[in-house]
Each structure stands twice: as structure tokens, then as C-alpha cells.
Amino acid sequence: MDLRDKSGLLIDDLADMRNAMRIQLADGGLDRCDMARNVKEAVAKLTLKRYDLIVCDYALGQGADGQQLLELLRRRQLMPLSTAFLMVTGESGYEQVATAAEYAPDDYLIKPFTSATLQARLVRILEKKAALMPVYRHLPLADKRGDPEKALAACDELLAGDSRYQFDVLRLKGDLLIGLERPDEALQLYEGALQQRETPWAAVGRARALAALGRTEEASENLHKALDAYPNYLAAYDSLAALLEKSDKGAAQDVVERALKVAPSTQRTRRLGGLALENKDFARAETAFRRAVDKDRSGFFKSHDDYAGLAKSCSEQGKTKEALGAIQDMGQHFVRTPELAARQAAVECQVQAKAGNTAAAEAALQRALQLGKEARLDPNTALEVAQACFVGGRADEARRLIEAVAEDHHENVDVLDRAQSVFAHAGLGDEGAVLLEATRKRMIKLNNDAIAMSRRGELDQAMEMLTEAADRLRNNCQVSINAAAALLTHIQRNGMNMERLERARGYIDQAQRANPTHPRLAEISDLYRKVAPADASALDESGSVTEQGEPGAG
Amino acid sequence: MDTLVAAAIHDAKNSLHALDTWLARARAEAPSPALEQACLLSSQINAQLVELLALYRADRGRLQLNVNDHFLADFVDDLLAELVLPAPAKVVVECDRSAVQMLGAWAFDAYLVKFVLLDALRNAARHARHRVRIELERETGGGLRICVGDDGPGFPAAVLEGATAAMDADSSGLGLAFARLIADRHATPSGRRGRVELGNRDGARFSLILP
Structure with a gap:
């Protein structure tokens, strides 16, 4: 070549x-x-x-x-x-x-x-x-649906042959197994690789598999040892910080600080800011967010979160003027959307309340709530508005907003963690934990009940329950997939119905938009293709791979 | 983040990179022995700067290794492609490439280890009569041994006994100090570390053992 x-x-x-x-x-x-x-x-x-x-x-x-x-x-x-x-x-x-x-x-x-x-x-x-x-073309990446099962099969095929890239394939396969929530197989793979020779990715992979199996102590010990041997291996810091974040946010903050000493990174700086804010280390949070905001003058890499974090860390230190300045800057660095305006208003409400300006806080809260009614907010913004509601003395409104976010994202651990910290910030950590767990369980139960119903032959009821939920919870991938499955099963049992087929297609597209890397997407897409006649609308595969093997995503 | 000293070394390296590009162009337009000598010196100065920077950083507690998987056959290819020996070539450098191919990949800092071995190869070439050999093999009980051997008179007894800092009389010892530093900084979670071994067998043998 x-x-x-x-x-x-x-x-x-x-x-x-x-x-x-x-x-x-x-x-x-x-x-x-x-x-x-x-x-x-x-x-x-x-x-x-x-x-x-x-x-x-x-x-x-x-x-x-x-x-x-x-x-x-x-x-x-x-x-x-x-x-x-x-x-x-x-x-x-x-x-x-x-x-x-x-x-x-x-x-x-x-x-x-x-x-x-x-x-x-x-x-x-x-x-x-x-x-x-052969593996790459099926990988679920960023916005690409991918097909992890096919990617796994391609890995096994390459491993069966005498590939020079054996270890690269093993590494990909380990990541796929972790993604597919098969940590026991992943652990076996990493142990096998480590028996051949020691290498950082397998050491960290083993720890990740142990963590996923709930063997937290062993995972943490493995990561500490990996960091002693490979103090520059950032993936080890990231895994350790993720592990500690659940039990000890102070220790997690220290680990992110150490990673930042190895190499600066906007993402980790942002993470540090977030942890410092939760740990009430406001001065540290301010410098971290300020660095994230200042680092890039081209403006390509900024996020609303950086400005919101900066405003809050300033506000907590009594620097109201700087905090309001950060909110104003937020408006200047991004395209103006209702979401951006709602975020600005919600943060302003918190800053004004902290400074004792009750009237200004109330006015900002009104604006945020109004914008929230007019547009569907992403979870971060919705949670910000909820936090403003707590500050503005509207705890019920806050609970309602958080519950809606949790219902819509019951499988997303990051969103649920953020929701929990909004409660914690309002001094309602225990109540929040109960409410969020109840919501999560309710969503699991909804899905399980519907599946049980359809097994009992009550397919009409199951279909109705799931489609009602899927129409309401447009970001809930699991519910959307189950709604599509109920419709398609109905067709399989009772014959073709184009309206139901079209609705099933809509729910699969909705699921794809909600979480393009959901492990069950490939399975439901296959079912749709099996059931749909040749002239039916195709699924929205914009993010997927074309037949020529030219991936549409990188 | 770096200090003035480190920044100055970076600047020198950047200038050297520009110089290399011009030398390569001059060589393409009109090759000459003088230009070959200039290229040789340029690559040696670069190596010395890398070693100096590593030792300086280690001294300040700021030396960082980047351990990742590398195909050993590719690594050896790169190494030999970068090795510039003084003209006229009096020695050949040999390597059993198919044996290296069989070893697959290993996890180490390829950038720093490359400079350790370039130094060892240049040193071996200076003392060899006809040939220099580079051999790679797995150590029993784990580890990878990379051995650079020559068919010269071997290391003097004082070097083998560790009585001198350098591998030969007219060297500052920078190369050996660098090699020992880089070897020692290679470690594994199970607690193994790298090391350097010097020995004589049909000539001098320099071994770097990676954990």
C-alpha cells in the first residue's frame, strides 16, 4: 500500500x-x-x-x-x-x-x-x-446505531483467524461486552489477555468488569495498582473517579485533579468543576469552570454547563456580579434557543436568590417556567429549572419536573445522579433518593407488566399501555422499543395493519433518537424488517452503515 | 506547565526539526558526504536533547511514561529506519525479523525506549568489528528482553563492575543513565520492573528487559 x-x-x-x-x-x-x-x-x-x-x-x-x-x-x-x-x-x-x-x-x-x-x-x-x-462497521458510536452483536461476531471471526491485530480485536471485544452488560465474559477476556502479558488496557478493563459485577473493592484495588504502574494512563483515572463518585465525591475530585496534572482536558476540567461544586469547594469549582470557559477562544468546544457552573460557584462565594456576568456570557457564546434562555433564567434565579434579591429571582423563575412550557427541555435544562423552583419556594413544581425527567430517562444513570444532586442541593437528599428509586422501579414495572400481559395473551391492553407511555415519554428508549415490539407482535399474530406498522416504525425512530446505542435497538429493527412488507417505509438509518461498507460515522 | 529549561529544550528541538527538513531537501537536490555527516549530527543532537529532557524531568519528579501496546516488528523497523551510522558503513546491523514478528505486541513507551536502543546501537556500532545484532525474546517468568550485541572486544571490566558511569571512556554517561532510568520506570501492576543488563559474550551485550 x-x-x-x-x-x-x-x-x-x-x-x-x-x-x-x-x-x-x-x-x-x-x-x-x-x-x-x-x-x-x-x-x-x-x-x-x-x-x-x-x-x-x-x-x-x-x-x-x-x-x-x-x-x-x-x-x-x-x-x-x-x-x-x-x-x-x-x-x-x-x-x-x-x-x-x-x-x-x-x-x-x-x-x-x-x-x-x-x-x-x-x-x-x-x-x-x-x-x-469488519468490526468497525458495526460499532455503536456517538450517534450511530451500530449492531454490537454483529460487531462481536466479527471480533470472534477475526480472533479465529490468525490476525496480527489479535490484541486490538480483544480490546474492542472487551469494550463491546462491557457495553452489552456482559461483565462476566468481559472479565474472562481480560484475565486471559493478562495471562499472556501485562498491558494497561487489560488491567483497566479487568477493573471495569469487576466494578460492573459489583466487586467494587477489587475493582478499586486493581485501579490503584494500575495507576502505580501506569501513572499516565488516563482511562484508569476516569474509571477510578467514576467508581468513587458513587461513594466518596471528595476522593473522586482528588482523582480527577491527579488526572488533570497528567494532561489538561476540557472534559475533565468540567468534571472537576462539577465535583468541586458538589463538594462545596467553590473556589476550586470557579477556577475549573473558568478554565473550561477561557481555554477555547474559537468557541467550538464550550458547553452551557461550563457557564452555569461558573455562575453558581461565583454566586456561592458572594461574587454576584461575576455570576451574572457568566450568565450573560452564556448567551453570547451559543445559538439562541428557548433551551438556552431557560437555562440562563433558571441560573439567574438561583444567583439572585442567593444575593437576597427576591423579586429578581421570582421574575427569572417565571421566565424559566414559561420557556419550559413552550419548549421541550433537555434533561440538564429541566433539572436546572427544577433547582430554581426549589430555591424559589416551589418544591412541588420542582418534584414534578424531576419526576418527569426521571420517567423519561429511567435507564440513564448520569441523568438520575444529576437529579439526585438537585434534591441534595435543596437539602432533600433522602426524599429524592426515595422518589427517584420509586420512579425507576415504576418504569421497570410498567415494562414488565406490559410484557407479562402480552405473554398472557392480553396483547391489546399491553399495546395500549405501552403506546400511551411512549407518547408521553419520548426520551425513554426502553418504553419506545417495547411499544414498537407490542405493535409488531400484534401484527405477527393478527395479520398486517399498516397503521400499526407505521406507528411501530415511529417508535423505533423515537428510540433511536433517544439513545442510539441502546443494546436492544438492533433486535427491534430486525423484527421490524421481518414483519414489514417490502414496500413499507424503511427505518431511519441515517446514522447507520450503508452496504458499501462506508461508515457514515466516525 | 513546563519550566524555562524544558521550554528551551522544546524550542531547540523544534528548530532541529526545521533544520532536518532543510537538510533533507538539500540532500535530495545535491547529495554529498558533508550533508550526510550533518544529518547524522542532527539526529544525535536530537537524541541528546530527548535524553537530557527526560533526566531533567525525572529530577523534578515530572517524567511521565506513556505505556501502550506496540507491534514489536513495527517498532524494530522504525528503530532501524532511524538509525544513522557514520559513513562509510563498516558494520552491518542484523535482526531476525520473522522471530520478532512472532512476538506480536508489547506494552511499553515506544518513544523513550527507541532512544535507549538507538544509543545502544550506535555504541555497539562504534566498537563492532563487522556486525551488530538486535535480538528480542520473552523472558521466562514474564518480561521481554531486547539485546543489542556486537562482535567487538566487549565491555571493559570496569564497566561491567559498575565502576564507571559510562559504557566507554569518551562518553559522558548520559546514554547509560538514561537507559537505566527508562528501564526502571517501566513497571506492571503485578509489581515487576524493567532493568538494564550489561555483559560480554562474543563481544559486548547490552540488554534492556521490559516488564
């Missing part, structure tokens, strides 16, 4: 370095090469065109770096999985690139390097991608 028939994109903010690397790529045979100077240009180019390979310098100027760009490209699916992404870095960016846990480049090179090395690395990436494509 060589680079002659490939197309490439070179991203570097310095003209001299761009030219030097352009020459090196041309030496390697790459003639078709576009160039971009910054994140904005790169995103524009990638929106229009697909490239076989991308060579990106870590330092991109404007406070942005290649690691952030890579994360953005993967999240927005601007780059197919078949594209090779090589990061180039000086010694100073080496740690950030080499330690990237979640959004790692395919490979990295440290300057200086020769044209031959550059070419060899790119060819190696492309060869590996081609070899692993």
Missing part, C-alpha cells in the same frame, strides 16, 4: 510547518492534499469532503488543540471511521496526545521525523483500519 491514490488533509496553524510537512507528504507519494490553518477551516473542509487521511498538528493556536479538534470531529461525525487520523506533536504536546483516553488519534508522531517514517505510519494505520473494518 502507498499513498499515491489517497486524499489527505493537513492541519497546522504555522505556515512554515505546513509547508515542511506538505513536502514530506509529497515525498511519501501523497499528491492530493488540502490544507487547513485552524479548527474552523478544518471543520469547513471536512463538512464538504471525505479524506483518506488527516495529519494534524497538536498545537493549533487560538487556544485550541488537535485533541479537541479530534473529539469534535468524532462527536459530530465529520470523519468516517475509515479515515486515518495522525497527530503530529512537539515534545511538549506529547503527553496530551499519548495519554488521550477516549478520543485517541489512530497514531501520533513526535517531531522531528523523516518522510519515510511519516509515510510508514500512515500506511500502517490504513492497513490496520482495513483489517478491523
Whole structure:
């Protein structure tokens, strides 16, 4: 393989370095090469065109770096999985690139390097991608539905053959098993890998499997040992922080602090801010959120949460003016949506109340509630409004909002945790725990009751119960899938009914939008295809893979 | 985050990268022995800067290793591709590539280990009569041994006894200190550590054992 028939994109903010690397790529045979100077240009180019390979310098100027760009490209699916992404870095960016846990480049090179090395690395990436494509094409990623079962089967096929990429396949398979909630098999896989040789991913994988099996002590001990041996392995910090977050948020904060000493990261800075805020370490929270907000002047990587967190941490320290400034900045850095306005109003209510401005707080709360009536709010914003309700003395309204969020997201641990901290913040932690657990159990019961009903042959009742729930809970993937299953089973037993088929399709699309990586999506889609006649509407597969093996997502 | 010293070393490395690009272009336009010598020196200065930076960071408690899986055959290919020996070549560097292929992948910091081995290879080439060999094998009881051997007179007794800091008389000892540092910083959760072994058998043998 060589680079002659490939197309490439070179991203570097310095003209001299761009030219030097352009020459090196041309030496390697790459003639078709576009160039971009910054994140904005790169995103524009990638929106229009697909490239076989991308060579990106870590330092991109404007406070942005290649690691952030890579994360953005993967999240927005601007780059197919078949594209090779090589990061180039000086010694100073080496740690950030080499330690990237979640959004790692395919490979990295440290300057200086020769044209031959550059070419060899790119060819190696492309060869590996081609070899692993049978697995990649089924992976559930970001917004892509994927089919974890098929991906697992592809892993096993590659493992049965004499693949040079045996350990890469094992690593992918372990992640898939954890995702599919099969931790016992994952544990076995990692133990097997570790018997052959010790390696960081398997050590951390074993700990994750142990944690998923509820063997928390062992998991934590494994992670501490892994961190002693591999103090730079960020995935170990992330897993340990996630483990500690449930029992000891102070310790979790310390672990995230340690990870940030290894390599700066906007995501971990944000996480640190959130933990510090919960731990009432407001000064630390303020510096963390301020860093998240200031880090990136290009504006591509910010989140509403950063500004909300900054406003709250300032407000708690009595810095009302700074807090209101952060709320105002929030409005200037994002597209204006009802959601944004509701978030601003809800945070303002909390800041004004803290400062003792009751009238202003009440006015802001009114605005937030009004906006919440007009638009469907995402869970973060809805919970923010609930928090404002507690502050504004409307506890019942707050409970109602939180309950609705919990019903809609009963399978989403992160959302439920956030809901719990809203209660805790209002001093109602115990009540919140009871209410959230009851809601979660009620949703599980609803699903189980419906399944039992349809087993007893009361399919009409089951169908009615589930479709009513699915119409109300549009973000609840499980309920949507079960509603579609009831409709499709009804068709299988009682004959085709186009209206029911169409409704089933709608619920599957709804489930797909709610959680594109839900483990049961592939199964329900298969059932739909089995039941639907050839001329029926196809499922919304925009995020899925086309037959040519060109993944639509990266 | 880095101090002024570390930042200065980065700057020097960046300039060296630009210099390398120009040297490569000059070599493509009109090759000459003088240019070859310049390229050789440039790569040696780069290696020394990397070693210096690592030792400096270790001294400040800031040395970080990035341990990840690497295919050993690819690693050896990269290593040999980057090894520049003085012209005219009087020694050959041998490696049983198919044996390395069989070993598959190993978890280590490929960037820093590469510089350890480049140093060992250059040192071996200086003392070899005809050939230098690089051999990789699994250690019984775990670990990977990477051995660089030559057919020269072997290490002097003083070096083997640890009486001197350097592997030969006209060296500062930077290379060996760096090798020992990098070996020792490689560890596994089960508690094994890396090490360096020096020995003589039909010439000098430098071994890096990775856990």
C-alpha cells in the first residue's frame, strides 16, 4: 500500500510547518492534499469532503488543540471511521496526545521525523483500519446505531483467524461486552489477555468488569495498582473517579485533579468543576469552570454547563456580579434557543436568590417556567429549572419536573445522579433518593407488566399501555422499543395493519433518537424488517452503515 | 506547565526539526558526504536533547511514561529506519525479523525506549568489528528482553563492575543513565520492573528487559 491514490488533509496553524510537512507528504507519494490553518477551516473542509487521511498538528493556536479538534470531529461525525487520523506533536504536546483516553488519534508522531517514517505510519494505520473494518462497521458510536452483536461476531471471526491485530480485536471485544452488560465474559477476556502479558488496557478493563459485577473493592484495588504502574494512563483515572463518585465525591475530585496534572482536558476540567461544586469547594469549582470557559477562544468546544457552573460557584462565594456576568456570557457564546434562555433564567434565579434579591429571582423563575412550557427541555435544562423552583419556594413544581425527567430517562444513570444532586442541593437528599428509586422501579414495572400481559395473551391492553407511555415519554428508549415490539407482535399474530406498522416504525425512530446505542435497538429493527412488507417505509438509518461498507460515522 | 529549561529544550528541538527538513531537501537536490555527516549530527543532537529532557524531568519528579501496546516488528523497523551510522558503513546491523514478528505486541513507551536502543546501537556500532545484532525474546517468568550485541572486544571490566558511569571512556554517561532510568520506570501492576543488563559474550551485550 502507498499513498499515491489517497486524499489527505493537513492541519497546522504555522505556515512554515505546513509547508515542511506538505513536502514530506509529497515525498511519501501523497499528491492530493488540502490544507487547513485552524479548527474552523478544518471543520469547513471536512463538512464538504471525505479524506483518506488527516495529519494534524497538536498545537493549533487560538487556544485550541488537535485533541479537541479530534473529539469534535468524532462527536459530530465529520470523519468516517475509515479515515486515518495522525497527530503530529512537539515534545511538549506529547503527553496530551499519548495519554488521550477516549478520543485517541489512530497514531501520533513526535517531531522531528523523516518522510519515510511519516509515510510508514500512515500506511500502517490504513492497513490496520482495513483489517478491523469488519468490526468497525458495526460499532455503536456517538450517534450511530451500530449492531454490537454483529460487531462481536466479527471480533470472534477475526480472533479465529490468525490476525496480527489479535490484541486490538480483544480490546474492542472487551469494550463491546462491557457495553452489552456482559461483565462476566468481559472479565474472562481480560484475565486471559493478562495471562499472556501485562498491558494497561487489560488491567483497566479487568477493573471495569469487576466494578460492573459489583466487586467494587477489587475493582478499586486493581485501579490503584494500575495507576502505580501506569501513572499516565488516563482511562484508569476516569474509571477510578467514576467508581468513587458513587461513594466518596471528595476522593473522586482528588482523582480527577491527579488526572488533570497528567494532561489538561476540557472534559475533565468540567468534571472537576462539577465535583468541586458538589463538594462545596467553590473556589476550586470557579477556577475549573473558568478554565473550561477561557481555554477555547474559537468557541467550538464550550458547553452551557461550563457557564452555569461558573455562575453558581461565583454566586456561592458572594461574587454576584461575576455570576451574572457568566450568565450573560452564556448567551453570547451559543445559538439562541428557548433551551438556552431557560437555562440562563433558571441560573439567574438561583444567583439572585442567593444575593437576597427576591423579586429578581421570582421574575427569572417565571421566565424559566414559561420557556419550559413552550419548549421541550433537555434533561440538564429541566433539572436546572427544577433547582430554581426549589430555591424559589416551589418544591412541588420542582418534584414534578424531576419526576418527569426521571420517567423519561429511567435507564440513564448520569441523568438520575444529576437529579439526585438537585434534591441534595435543596437539602432533600433522602426524599429524592426515595422518589427517584420509586420512579425507576415504576418504569421497570410498567415494562414488565406490559410484557407479562402480552405473554398472557392480553396483547391489546399491553399495546395500549405501552403506546400511551411512549407518547408521553419520548426520551425513554426502553418504553419506545417495547411499544414498537407490542405493535409488531400484534401484527405477527393478527395479520398486517399498516397503521400499526407505521406507528411501530415511529417508535423505533423515537428510540433511536433517544439513545442510539441502546443494546436492544438492533433486535427491534430486525423484527421490524421481518414483519414489514417490502414496500413499507424503511427505518431511519441515517446514522447507520450503508452496504458499501462506508461508515457514515466516525 | 513546563519550566524555562524544558521550554528551551522544546524550542531547540523544534528548530532541529526545521533544520532536518532543510537538510533533507538539500540532500535530495545535491547529495554529498558533508550533508550526510550533518544529518547524522542532527539526529544525535536530537537524541541528546530527548535524553537530557527526560533526566531533567525525572529530577523534578515530572517524567511521565506513556505505556501502550506496540507491534514489536513495527517498532524494530522504525528503530532501524532511524538509525544513522557514520559513513562509510563498516558494520552491518542484523535482526531476525520473522522471530520478532512472532512476538506480536508489547506494552511499553515506544518513544523513550527507541532512544535507549538507538544509543545502544550506535555504541555497539562504534566498537563492532563487522556486525551488530538486535535480538528480542520473552523472558521466562514474564518480561521481554531486547539485546543489542556486537562482535567487538566487549565491555571493559570496569564497566561491567559498575565502576564507571559510562559504557566507554569518551562518553559522558548520559546514554547509560538514561537507559537505566527508562528501564526502571517501566513497571506492571503485578509489581515487576524493567532493568538494564550489561555483559560480554562474543563481544559486548547490552540488554534492556521490559516488564
